[in-house]
Amino acid sequence: FFASCNPKICVVGSGPAGFYTAQHLIKVCRLHVVSFSAFSSFQARQDAEVDIYERLPVPFGLVRFGVAPDHPEVKNVINTFTQTAKQSRCSFYGNVNVGKDVSIEELQQAYHAVVLSYGAEGNRTMGVPGEQLAGVYSAQNFVGWYNGLPSCQELNPDLSCETAVILGQGNVALDIARILLSPVDILKKTDITQPTLEALERSQIRNVLIIGRRGPLQIACTIKELREMVNLPDTRPEMVAADFNGVAEALKDVPRPRKRLTELMLKTALDTPGEKEQERRNKASRSWGFRFFRSPVEVLGDPDSMRVVGIRLAVNRLEVDGARAVLTGEVEDVKCGLVISSIGYKSVPIDPSVPFDSRKAIVPNNMGRVQHVSGLYCSGWLKTGPTGVIATTMNNSFDTARSLVEDIDSGTLDVSISKPGSQSISALLEKRGVKPVSFSDWEKIDNAEMKKGEASGKPREKLLSVEEMLRVVQT
Ligand code: FAD
Structure with a gap:
């Protein structure tokens, strides 16, 4: 018998790892529990809710800021990420620097599970x-x-x-x-x-x-x-x-x-x-x-x-x-x-409460489960080190999502108690003067960039400062 509350999961970082983890969680959590209910008289259905927190006001990590500008075909993955972000059970909170604006501990209190997917920002x-x-x-x-x-x-x-x-x-x-x-x-x-x-x-x-x-x-x-x-x-x-x-x-x-x-x-x-x-x-x-x-x-x-x-x-x-x-x-x-x-x-630690292997520059994990901390997971370059293309990152992120679902399944991850999710984090952020950027806010930035690019025959002219991005959001 499943308790009826939905697992609330948050993902830190909106690069390929963050989006692929979210995509798989949303898909697999639903399928999994429906198939279970086929064997039981209870119609309990758990739909995972996934919130993605991102440091910048704009999503997609290295797909936007790493992949070379003359490789536009590689950036097509953005279409899949956008579909995920537009699902009713997925929300994007940009402009939130985790480790600074909100701690991992606070996220752990608000969510059943936290997946760290913040990439490799050092060198x-x-x-x-x-x-x-x-x-x-x-x-x-x-x-x-x-x-x-x-x-x-x-x-x-x-x-x-x-x-x-x-x-x-x-x-x-x-x-x-x-x-x-x-x-x-x-x-x-x-x-x-x-x-x-x-x-x-x-x-x-x-x-x-x-x-x-x-x-x-x-x-x-x-x-x-x-x-x-x-x-x-x-x-x-x-x-x-x-x-x-x-x-x-x-x-x-x-x-x-x-x-x-x-x-x-x-x-x-x-x-x-x-x-x-x-x-x-x-x-x-x-x-x-x-x-x-x-x-x-x-x-x-x-x-x-x-x-x-x-x-x-x-x-x-x-x-x-x-x-x-x-x-x-x-x-x-x-x-x-x-x-x-x-x-x-090279990945860097963002919160002293999270184990970090400084020699390998990764969060030590077992199939995406952060060692010795229950309810904490990692995916992408933070999990494996900074090697591999987007497809490699996709596979290792799906693996992490699978581990998480297995843990819900086996009861290792307790999702029976209701958690406040974004509600409590939004209140904290407001108190701290941090204004998150939603996915529809990002779409405003996206439109402004594409419009600016049109004038010079480019697919987009990127906005170059956080202030400029936030100004567009506020208009
Ligand atoms: P990232 O893409 O880095 O995403 C991490 C996200 O976390 C970022 O959005 C970041 O802003 C956010 N973040 C960081 N710190 C915080 C914080 N404290 N709080 C909240 N959010 C945070 N692969 C290909 O398949 N084809 C290519 O052509 C290609 N070109 C590449 C070019 C370059 C220069 C590089 C470096 C990589 C390239 N790759 C390419 C590889 C691909 O980019 C990676 O496999 C992939 O981006 C790794 O995904 P990730 O989500 O782990 O990290």
Whole structure:
């Protein structure tokens, strides 16, 4: 026999993890209990109510602020998230910074369960001297800048140098290289911000080096992103042939996706291009290339301007199994005026009451159940660490939702006592002067952005500050 009160669940963060967790909870909770009632004479039905709390006034996390502006097709997941948000049993509370405006403990008191899905908002640092110089940025801030993340709008990077160095060879590094080198006419049709477009129009960057500590067989990007680089108009690839010694021979033992990726790299680096491609490369005004077996040792600065003028790299060799790069003792200096470290995002703790594994930078969990705290769950990058695409995040979020439903099922999670849910949290927020933004408020912002974009032939012109967003909500 089920008590008739509906499970009230809140989700912290409205990125893919938050939305996919909410979607599954709303769907599964209903189906599950209906199927139970088929075996009993009671018609008890529990419909989960899910409230999503988001720090920013706008939803969708890295789909809005991470995914590259020239990848609009990836952002189509927003349509599914919007359908979830519009369900009567789902509510969105934007502009609520959990851990600051309201504590996790308060949320736990108000809801039967709390799911933490707040992503990975910190970044790994290189830990080398000179990292603080002007002209050195984390990928996270640089991506946030071109995608309109309010906290990154002061970045205003100086693009007046010829060479940019990106440390890291994952998809984020390639997104950044592509944005730095793409013809502005292509980017003009995307939702990249206007200040970024203007900066890119003035940019003097002609050469982008994408640096990895290991070799071609260990590169972390996927073939789609590499292909985009290879075909990028007005650019030519410039690789170091010696970096590929022995790679072709090693290919027979690697899994198929990596084999295809490496073959494309080998072809780009070593094959003599056909006539047409050669002509294209000769005409290109910009270049890009991977540099392998290099780790940053020091960012070199001009002592007067305190701006970056180069980077010192240690030369590595790989241990036999390729798993580890070891220093050879040799170093090499590369002249550059911009350094972007793309060596990984990192989750941060937002509330001292929540267990946090600082070494792995995740909330320790078992299938999404936060260890040692009943009623607390996690999903997305906070659960797994900052790797994987949206589809990976979707699967791990569905897993978390499944764990939660199992716990309701087994009685491990007690949902028999009625909980106040958003009612009590709204009262707390009002007392604290915090005005949440609803999903229909977001739709006002969405409309304003799309209208602003229309004038310049863009899908949208993002509002760049929280104040501006809130002003639109209030009109
Ligand atoms: P996030 O998307 O970061 O969402 C977390 C949310 O929590 C954010 O909205 C944040 O504002 C909110 N939040 C944070 N702190 C708080 C707080 N204290 N209170 C309330 N809310 C809070 N995947 C693809 O499939 N294709 C791509 O092209 C692609 N491009 C990418 C490009 C970049 C630069 C990056 C970094 C990732 C990319 N990914 C891509 C991966 C994809 O973005 C992630 O898999 C996914 O966004 C992770 O989802 P998440 O919900 O865990 O985190």
